[in-house]
Amino acid sequence: MTGTGTPTPSQPVAAAQPGQPGSPAVKPENDDRWNKAVRDIMGGPVVISILAVVLALVVGAILIAFTDEGVQKAAGYFFARPGDTFSAIWTAVSNAYTSMFQGAIYNFGRPTFAAGIRPLTETLTFATPLIVAGLGVALAFRVGLFNIGGQGQLLIGAAAAAWVGFSFELPPVIHLVVAVLAGIAGAAIWAGIVGLLKARTGAHEVIVTIMLNYIAFYLISYMLRTKGLLQAPGSNNPKAPPIHGNAVFPPLLGVQYNLTWAFVVVIGATVFVWWLMNRSSLGFRFRAVGENPNAARVAGINVKNIYVYAMLLAGALVGVAGASQALGVFPAGISSGVDAGIGFDAITVALLGRSRPWGVFAAGLLFGALKAGGYTIQAGGIPIDIVLIMQSLIVLFVAAPPLVRAIFRLPTPGSAPRRQRPIVTKEVAAK
Template sequence: MSQIDTAPKPDTAPPATEPPSRWQIALRDIMGGSVIISILAVVIALVIGAILIALTDPGVQKASAYFFSRPADTFNAIWTSVSSAYLSLFQGSIYNFGRPTFAAGIRPLTESLTFATPLIAGGLGVGLAFRVGMFNIGGRGQILIAAGVAGWVGWSFNLPPVIHLIVAILAGLAGGALWGGIAGLLKARTGAHEVIVTIMLNYVAFYLISYFLRTPGLFQAPGSNNPKSPPIHPNAILPPMFGDQYNLTWAFVIVIGLTVLVWWILNRSSLGFRFRAVGENPNAARVAGIDVKNIYFVAMLMSGALVGFAGINQALATFPQGITADLDASIGFDAITVALLGRSRPWGIFIAGLLFGALKAGSFTMQAANNIPIDIVLVVQSLIVLFIAAPPLVRAIFRLPTPGTEPKRQRPIVTKEVAAK
């Protein structure tokens, strides 16, 4: 009878790995978080934009014809086209070094802030609706109605300077809130989807304002056959911040105040808590005693008012000589992009609005100085949205970790000697 080997066998279990520290977890969450994803999305879009600029540049196309004989010429042409294009973009949006004085050189920055003002206001409205779980696609209609109401007060009355401006702004906010509240009311009472309702309201607002502008006695300027309103009374025009040499008005300061207000509402008020609760899980919010229908209605009222300020800016600052039916200039749809890039956070929307305002202001200089199609800037904006909407794609490109997940543990190396034991 063979003896049973009772000798203890050596421990072949792999050594235990130490759990990640608190700082490693924090760094992992930051590297894979939304802020880094947004920054890298902009970087990727600019890189792809540079490729498109190089492909459409005549100098690059000419040099690429003899690439295999003198490849350096092609690379020099690519560098020249891309660097000059982005330099023109910078000089058209931030500072123009070719201007003789600082006051003249800083004018591009004020133009970027001017373009960013309605984008930030519209983005705040769209982002607020996103936080409640609603998609406000009716920015165009809310902008047109708010601009029409504010403009009507601006040219129809003759009030004291400050009072006239305040009344016109309040009237425009009420118009935008009313147009957004229609979608919120239908969502709350009938369950109608806000996307369909707001899209339809865009058409209603456009044709309604167009009809008013073509009808004498309503919005059409007296003695004119063009679909254009009378000019805004000087007392109702938003004044410039730094004099008539710049187009930047005090609307930008108001937008900063709106950003602070929306941030406080969402993060420091009980109403903001209810907004976020409904946006996270409306069923759980309803069980907790929150009136979800009322929240939908109030959120769309506030969203419409915020988006409507973009129309007020267009009527009382950008086009004080008279409004037309195309004054929105696609701001309502660009606001959706700004809200997505800003992750529906007020200060993120503010920064995203500044970025898109700079791209819009610099694109004109880039086109004029380098003969580059302005559509390339639109492609860059679209690519930003594409990568923002696909965080896993950005993480895969840069091999970034996913927040909230632990790093993969390495499999232990098993040698033949260990396996034999």
């Protein structure tokens, strides 16, 4: 030891204890867990889906402003009075989204609550087939199958349900149940063809489902133009006979609303799919095959049979959508347009819902609201195409999580936070 009190090189220097001056700060383990949980939530699929909708609404607002005549007129003298342009933009966007809200949720301009709540019932009506068809697409997605054949499965299901609905006279409840089961069976068989070909021949399900869409469309169109099949007797129009009253879905909240008991069936289907995927052994095998079919095969799971079962169940769910269309929306007789684009919209709903049952349910409600509100803003002079663009943008942003994270500067789930570079002073550098 020298006279100055500094240690010699041969003497060890005691390490600074935590809490003493100059000691490094110790980060509690609980803080690390909390920060990791926050990062996983903020960069997770739920937040990404919500922000995808927000981004689509922002882009939709920009398109509404560009297409509004008042904004275009005010923009002509923007440099003279810029406030008029911003005021016109606010008026156009706020009026459009207010009209959409009043057309999809609640209309404050109606005199009574029963009349004001009608837009919400229309949203639920539009959402009914979207949800259950989305569940069918999502279930196939969870097994690793791309079910693009929702249109064909819905057409076959609707035709089977309608045929039972107008061909027989059964007691009230029994007739409706039998017609719905016929729609489920028809769509399940149609989708089962895809699963069988996938399992036995290795045919790609995307190609097969697309081809079966065309076959189903032209087959139903032919049957609607042929007497003795689906065409109404004494009619030259491609339309089926009206459904017997006992086979029609009864109204859920009264005859003044279009909402039927099919919505209750859809809620039951959502609960069933949740139980199937999360609480049953078959659902476990579905998820195992979807994660890694090779590993599932090594574990003793018959992957080929799982493909067949998955497509049968997926088609059955889409068949519920077809039955709800035939027996609830078109009781006067179905036509070739009974699918109303639901088979393809179901793919969007499944993607937005992340192929989770309750996520699909929420996504179906959102798209039902967009459909119901879209007709309202169209009545106000705004093109309905803007709503379709918004739907497409939602899918785009949901399919590109890194883009959403980059825009909102969100963390990536599972990644470690960036460590700050230590500050090196001149004194430390000199040592």
